Amino acid sequence: MENIFVIENLFKDDEFNADEFNDIVIKKISTHPGWYLSNDEERQKLSVDDDYSDTGMLLESFYSQNINQSENHQEINFIGNMIYEKIIESIPFEFVNPKLVRFLWNYYNRASTGVPHKDMADNIDGNFCSIVYHLNNCDGKTIIGDDEFLSKSGQCLIFDSKKLHQGIGPKEYPKRYCLNIMIEFDSIKKPTL
Numbered sequence: 001m002e003n004i005f006v007i008e009n010l011f012k013d014d015e016f017n018a019d020e021f022n023d024i025v026i027k028k029i030s031t032h033p034g035w036y037l038s039n040d041e042e043r044q045k046l047s048v049d050d051d052y053s054d055t056g057m058l059l060e061s062f063y064s065q066n067i068n069q070s071e072n073h074q075e076i077n078f079i080g081n082m083i084y085e086k087i088i089e090s091i092p093f094e095f096v097n098p099k100l101v102r103f104l105w106n107y108y109n110r111a112s113t114g115v116p117h118k119d120m121a122d123n124i125d126g127n128f129c130s131i132v133y134h135l136n137n138c139d140g141k142t143i144i145g146d147d148e149f150l151s152k153s154g155q156c157l158i159f160d161s162k163k164l165h166q167g168i169g170p171k172e173y174p175k176r177y178c179l180n181i182m183i184e185f186d187s188i189k190k191p192t193l
Contacts, residue, residue, distance in 0.1 A: 095185040100183055145165070
């Protein structure tokens with residue numbers, strides 16, 4: 001994937017709107033056990049008193065390499081899978097032989113500033129795609145390369161997992177939630193006209 005593909009409102013054609021659905025999701029994940037402070041490789045190079053207060057909180061509910069998947073995450077993985085399936089049916093192209101790699105839920109507060117990172121290292125063979133699904137409206141944002149996207153409830157950003165990106169916490173709003181989905185695929189099939 002060379003470009004960033006954006007879906008502005010994933011649930012625009014459904015009987016409910018993204019805000020209603022995402023409010024339910026946030027209630028589920030915000031009290032879910034297993035959140036931990038982000039520990040990006042880039043963050044590990046900084047000292048505790050560097051510019052960043054924290055890089056956000058993470059909740060990894062699914063990772064394909066993890067043999068011992070926790071049964072505690074079944075409900076939120078079901079929600080993550082609903083979002084993933086809706087995205088797959090909404091895009092105007094097809095991932096050939098997609099395999100789900102992970103669901104990683106993100107929480108940022110006003111003191112959170114993520115560091116630039118890649119979801120998949122350049123030296124790993126294969127095609128990987130990251131999907132950032134914003135769960136609430138706020139002044140936090142996702143930066144992908146030189147492009148910035150304010151968090152909008154129901155918005156999806158789809159891009160190459162080997163592309164440098166960063167999550168930014170809100171400044172005026174109290175919180176920012178999103179879901180990072182990563183998949184591996186063989187190729188992309190574009191529609192024929």
